[in-house]
Amino acid sequence: MKKEELFQAMGSIDETYVNEGRENPGRKAVQWKKWTGIALAAAAVFVIAGGSVLFFRNSILTRPKAPIEKHIAASRDSTSEITEIPRWEEMPDVQRYAELSFEGKTYRSNLIYVHPENEGETIGSGTLTGSDVYTDELHTVGGTVKKIAGIRTEAAVAVYFPDEPDRGYAYVNAAYVPKTLGEFIADVNLRNTLKTGLVYTVEGPGKQDVVYEDVPMELVWSMLLSDETIVNEPDKAVGRRVLGIDSSVDLLGYHHKTISLTEDGYLWTNLLDSGKYFFIGEEKVRAFLKEVTEKHQGYVYIYDELTGEYDE
Amino acid sequence: MAFNDETIVRLFFDRNEQALTEVLAKYGAYLRSIARNILGDEGAAEECANDALLQAWKSIPPNRPADLKAYLGKIARNLSFNRYQKEHAKKRGGGETESVLEELEECIPGGRNPEEEVIQKELAAEINAFLSKLPKDRRILFVSRYFYSDSVSSIAARFGISENAVSVRLNRLRKQLKSHLQERGFES
Numbered sequence: 001m002k003k004e005e006l007f008q009a010m011g012s013i014d015e016t017y018v019n020e021g022r023e024n025p026g027r028k029a030v031q032w033k034k035w036t037g038i039a040l041a042a043a044a045v046f047v048i049a050g051g052s053v054l055f056f057r058n059s060i061l062t063r064p065k066a067p068i069e070k071h072i073a074a075s076r077d078s079t080s081e082i083t084e085i086p087r088w089e090e091m092p093d094v095q096r097y098a099e100l101s102f103e104g105k106t107y108r109s110n111l112i113y114v115h116p117e118n119e120g121e122t123i124g125s126g127t128l129t130g131s132d133v134y135t136d137e138l139h140t141v142g143g144t145v146k147k148i149a150g151i152r153t154e155a156a157v158a159v160y161f162p163d164e165p166d167r168g169y170a171y172v173n174a175a176y177v178p179k180t181l182g183e184f185i186a187d188v189n190l191r192n193t194l195k196t197g198l199v200y201t202v203e204g205p206g207k208q209d210v211v212y213e214d215v216p217m218e219l220v221w222s223m224l225l226s227d228e229t230i231v232n233e234p235d236k237a238v239g240r241r242v243l244g245i246d247s248s249v250d251l252l253g254y255h256h257k258t259i260s261l262t263e264d265g266y267l268w269t270n271l272l273d274s275g276k277y278f279f280i281g282e283e284k285v286r287a288f289l290k291e292v293t294e295k296h297q298g299y300v301y302i303y304d305e306l307t308g309e310y311d312e
Numbered sequence: 313m314a315f316n317d318e319t320i321v322r323l324f325f326d327r328n329e330q331a332l333t334e335v336l337a338k339y340g341a342y343l344r345s346i347a348r349n350i351l352g353d354e355g356a357a358e359e360c361a362n363d364a365l366l367q368a369w370k371s372i373p374p375n376r377p378a379d380l381k382a383y384l385g386k387i388a389r390n391l392s393f394n395r396y397q398k399e400h401a402k403k404r405g406g407g408e409t410e411s412v413l414e415e416l417e418e419c420i421p422g423g424r425n426p427e428e429e430v431i432q433k434e435l436a437a438e439i440n441a442f443l444s445k446l447p448k449d450r451r452i453l454f455v456s457r458y459f460y461s462d463s464v465s466s467i468a469a470r471f472g473i474s475e476n477a478v479s480v481r482l483n484r485l486r487k488q489l490k491s492h493l494q495e496r497g498f499e500s
Contacts, residue, residue, distance in 0.1 A: 003417040004397070005432065007409075010416075010458050011389050012436035015382035017443050021455030022342075106495070133484050175495060207316075235437060240378045273445040 016241065067210045067298035088132040093141070093161040094169040100159055102126035102145050107157060107171035108273075110253025114158040114168035118251065120147025128159065148251070150189035155272060156252050170252045172272060181278045182228025188249060188272065196220050196259070197246035199292055209244075210298035220245060220259070223288045224267055224280060236277040239264035243289055247271060261285045317380040324372040332365050339381060343388040349461035350392040350409050351399075360395060364388040389459065408461040415482065416458060419489040420498075435498070442492045446485070453478070454485050 100107040126145045131138050144160040147153060155176050158168035178184035196217045200209040245259040249271055259269045265282035268275055315334045323331035343364050347357035364387045377383035396409050443451050456462040468475045
């Protein structure tokens with residue numbers, strides 16, 4: 001392979017990433033932080049509403065479909081998540097050793113602590129490797145490997161370093177590719193670990209996404225994830241994304257990833273690193289879009305303090 | 313008032329030359345910036361931006377780009393790189409391309425020779441897969457440098473971090489891409 005060929009291959013990257021490359025790097029981070037806050041607030045409203053949820057849902061049916069502008073006070077810490085890479089000696093083991101080799105598989109750290117209540121049985125020991133990005137020096141260390149409760153070892157395991165034998169960290173199979181949607185759900189125990197939040201319709205370049213704050217996770221399960229026999233097509237080049245669902249598997253360190261729907265009937269997700277593509281059919285995509293946009297109020301977020309100053 | 317992309321694409325389909333005027337007004341600066349980064353020459357960048365418009369005129373229809381801006385950006389990048397390669401045969405260009413190419417060389421595992429088109433497609437798919445699993449700020453960083461050929465100093469200014477920090481992060485991302493490609497068989 002020549003460097004010119006790699007340069008040319010970069011010219012074929014997904015158009016979403018091409019556009020993203022011209023975004024302000026801090027802006028989305030702020031949005032997600034704000035969305036998280038709003039999602040939590042929305043969740044709190046639901047808890048307070050309690051038995052009146054049914055009444056609330058019914059009243060939504062009469063709301064206008066046109067999105068409402070919502071002013072969000074953006075904070076100034078928009079670039080706070082961008083931090084310097086610390087020196088090797090400053091890092092804890094889990095940050096130093098990004099890769100685990102165990103039973104022929106390579107797992108990667110997501111820097112997430114496994115709570116003792118999720119600690120499973122010991123299944124062996126593995127070799128962890130990490131490189132010092134400042135000196136290029138390669139380091140290795142042995143660690144105890146345990147199961148994570150409810151999670152199959154195909155997907156992820158917990159690692160316990162010799163210096164911290166009581167503290168486990170999640171390592172995820174870097175080459176994890178489920179064969180079917182059902183396998184994905186079972187391997188990652190999604191029925192218990194998946195959390196969905198804001199839903200947003202992707203309006204295309206130059207237009208702002210419309211955000212729906214109160215779409216219940218049950219709807220995602222019943223309308224999109226019900227057919228577990230659907231086969232994963234990991235190499236599929238899918239069509240334009242029309243809707244995104246903020247999705248997290250906090251147990252394994254996946255916060256605010258997405259489950260997306262495409263105009264050609266695919267559901268894809270970047271949960272657990274590699275893209276997973278399931279053909280659910282255009283009809284299901286349309287039905288979900290219709291359900292979300294007609295029965296829930298959409299908002300266009302306006303970030304007051306960012307306007308102008310952060311625009312290019 | 314600027315036309316939206318859907319309307320502009322319709323003008324292309326109607327063979328209405330106003331499409332070119334609208335694209336130039338809306339995306340001219342964007343296309344020139346891509347070409348300028350690769351070629352390092354304002355005059356050549358202007359020509360490449362115009363060539364990109366011409367190619368868009370020839371290719372829409374039959375193509376109907378879902379994302380006009382990215383579609384035009386890719387055309388401008390390809391044309392600029394072709395021109396860079398021709399000019400580079402004579403002399404070195406003044407843009408970022410030489411540095412970008414040298415850095416990308418570090419991502420190449422040894423061994424496999426992707427002469428066939430199918431392997432090029434696989435390579436592009438793998439880069440997409442690699443990008444999909446990066447945190448967004450890292451992905452923007454990588455695309456800024458290796459799609460748009462932005463200079464390290466301009467990226468540092470955009471991110472509000474030092475040039476050294478940009479270089480360290482790019483270095484780590486290149487290693488990750490190399491490892492990603494190796495794991496997927498792009499090696500002997």
